[in-house]
Amino acid sequence: MSQVWRHRLSTIAPPAVAIALFFLVWELGCWLLRVDEFVLPRPSVAFAAYLKWQHAIWPNALQTLMTTLVGLALAIVLGVALGAIIGYSALMYRALYPVLIAFNSIPKAALVPVFVIWFGIGTLPAILIAFLISFFPIAVNVATGIATVEPELRDVLRSLGASQFDIFRKVGFPRAAPYFFASLKVAVTLAFVGSVIAELGAANSGIGNLMVIASSRFEVSLVFAGLMVVAAMGIALYAVFAALERRMVAWAYRSR
Amino acid sequence: MTESPPCVELREVSLIYASDGKTVHALENVSFSVPQGAFVAIAGPSGCGKTTILRLVSGLMPATRGQVLIDGQVVRGPQKKVGMAFQNASLLPWRTALQNVLLPLEVVQPHRAQFRTRRKEYEEEAHRLLRIVGLDGFADKPPYQLSGGMQQRVALCRALVHQPEILLLDEPFAALDAFTREELWGVLQDLWTARRCTVIMVTHDLREAVFLADRVIVMSKRPGTVVSDVTIDLPRPRALADTFSPQFVEYVHLLYDRIGAARNGGT
Numbered sequence: 001m002s003q004v005w006r007h008r009l010s011t012i013a014p015p016a017v018a019i020a021l022f023f024l025v026w027e028l029g030c031w032l033l034r035v036d037e038f039v040l041p042r043p044s045v046a047f048a049a050y051l052k053w054q055h056a057i058w059p060n061a062l063q064t065l066m067t068t069l070v071g072l073a074l075a076i077v078l079g080v081a082l083g084a085i086i087g088y089s090a091l092m093y094r095a096l097y098p099v100l101i102a103f104n105s106i107p108k109a110a111l112v113p114v115f116v117i118w119f120g121i122g123t124l125p126a127i128l129i130a131f132l133i134s135f136f137p138i139a140v141n142v143a144t145g146i147a148t149v150e151p152e153l154r155d156v157l158r159s160l161g162a163s164q165f166d167i168f169r170k171v172g173f174p175r176a177a178p179y180f181f182a183s184l185k186v187a188v189t190l191a192f193v194g195s196v197i198a199e200l201g202a203a204n205s206g207i208g209n210l211m212v213i214a215s216s217r218f219e220v221s222l223v224f225a226g227l228m229v230v231a232a233m234g235i236a237l238y239a240v241f242a243a244l245e246r247r248m249v250a251w252a253y254r255s256r
Numbered sequence: 257m258t259e260s261p262p263c264v265e266l267r268e269v270s271l272i273y274a275s276d277g278k279t280v281h282a283l284e285n286v287s288f289s290v291p292q293g294a295f296v297a298i299a300g301p302s303g304c305g306k307t308t309i310l311r312l313v314s315g316l317m318p319a320t321r322g323q324v325l326i327d328g329q330v331v332r333g334p335q336k337k338v339g340m341a342f343q344n345a346s347l348l349p350w351r352t353a354l355q356n357v358l359l360p361l362e363v364v365q366p367h368r369a370q371f372r373t374r375r376k377e378y379e380e381e382a383h384r385l386l387r388i389v390g391l392d393g394f395a396d397k398p399p400y401q402l403s404g405g406m407q408q409r410v411a412l413c414r415a416l417v418h419q420p421e422i423l424l425l426d427e428p429f430a431a432l433d434a435f436t437r438e439e440l441w442g443v444l445q446d447l448w449t450a451r452r453c454t455v456i457m458v459t460h461d462l463r464e465a466v467f468l469a470d471r472v473i474v475m476s477k478r479p480g481t482v483v484s485d486v487t488i489d490l491p492r493p494r495a496l497a498d499t500f501s502p503q504f505v506e507y508v509h510l511l512y513d514r515i516g517a518a519r520n521g522g523t
Binding site: 158 | 333
């Protein structure tokens with residue numbers, strides 16, 4: 001029992017200490033350098049703003065979370081599908097990879113006004129931006145996982161007369177799973193970035209929208225409270241996906 | 257009807273393929289046949305197309321000219337009658353040893369359709385095979401917890417679990433140390449004696465060929481062609497001590513000479 005707790009402590013303590021130190025340096029720095037609260041509020045002030053405004057923050061945070069998760073879900077479905085296609089077919093890889101790169105090179109923030117013209121202000125542009133920004137790492141990672149399947153493993157299945165779909169199910173997909181889960185951890189944080197960026201200009205709710213309203217009212221501490229909530233949700237979802245990864249693809253991390 | 261019909265037959269098989277923009281003439285007019293239940297080894301200098309022959313027989317690759325027949329039928333694609341093991345064990349790393357052995361049953365008919373209902377039975381069979389190769393108690397271990405020799409034993413079980421008529425072995429013990437290799441010769445001999453399937457094994461180890469095979473086919477260097485076909489007339493079961501007997505050593509020497517000639521003279 002005590003060993004389990006010691007293990008848990010050793011995984012939780014280092015990041016907790018690091019975060020505490022970060023806030024401490026920020027707090028002391030602002031205090032010592034006499035930084036104006038209007039420019040950079042101390043974390044304690046931002047936290048006080050959070051407590052004061054939490055009834056306003058939570059519905060918006062949940063809105064952002066929902067937007068992010070829907071966008072991420074879309075990115076997973078389409079990213080895995082496209083990743084499987086370009087991972088399997090060298091022709092499709094050659095044909096589609098430059099197109100993918102081109103799409104990923106477009107700053108997603110630049111698409112927000114376009115989506116507003118197409119879909120109006122609301123949740124949809126934010127979902128689409130979250131989807132677009134998190135789609136690329138998933139597709140590329142799944143494609144890499146499938147394209148690097150050892151030919152010997154494929155031959156084992158082929159020599160048994162397995163169909164292409166069998167090979168995908170028995171070898172391609174499990175082989176790509178560690179790549180997929182690794183990309184999810186990146187994708188989920190990117191999806192948050194995407195939804196908040198879109199909400200800044202193209203939504204009536206969400207943390208991004210809240211931050212725009214707060215800054216227009218010069219409530220800088222509330223802006224920072226919003227940023228911290230986004231960061232906290234990012235950590236929480238990252239932890240969920242990291243735990244999922246350890247459970248699903250433990251075989252790929254055997255040496256740890 | 258002849259008395260012992262050939263199980264595998266190659267008729268004037270040639271293979272030419274393109275690799276990195278160059279044409280490779282891998283095989284030229286290779287003909288031989290393997291009767292039902294025989295153990296045939298193919299030996300030759302490296303790059304002589306030994307592995308290619310296995311890929312042709314398994315249907316992984318088509319011949320450029322000539323025909324490959326299994327039970328009198330021309331091979332046109334992968335065969336469910338065939339079990340294969342490679343130089344690398346090629347186990348799926350996310351599956352346990354037992355799950356790896358079960359893999360062919362999830363793919364090959366008629367087992368595939370019955371896999372869910374007969375799962376218990378199939379697992380019994382897989383356990384039985386693992387026991388024969390001395391892996392009792394390792395069924396639930398993932399491949400990375402097994403040594404190279406153990407992984408190769410699992411690969412042998414996987415090649416045999418769906419009761420194939422023909423077992424194709426591509427230098428299955430080449431990556432192992434000498435002690436493990438010689439131990440596995442005995443394991444393979446036992447498995448073959450129990451099953452009596454037809455075996456074609458590619459090897460560059462002549463002692464291995466003489467120990468295991470009824471017949472050793474010697475190939476020339478590329479383009480590969482059959483230069484010699486030596487029948488190994490030694491009693492079975494063969495034991496490791498027999499490898500020091502004069503007859504055994506004589507066979508090995510004979511093969512060395514033939515291969516040496518094939519390497520120098522070529523075609």
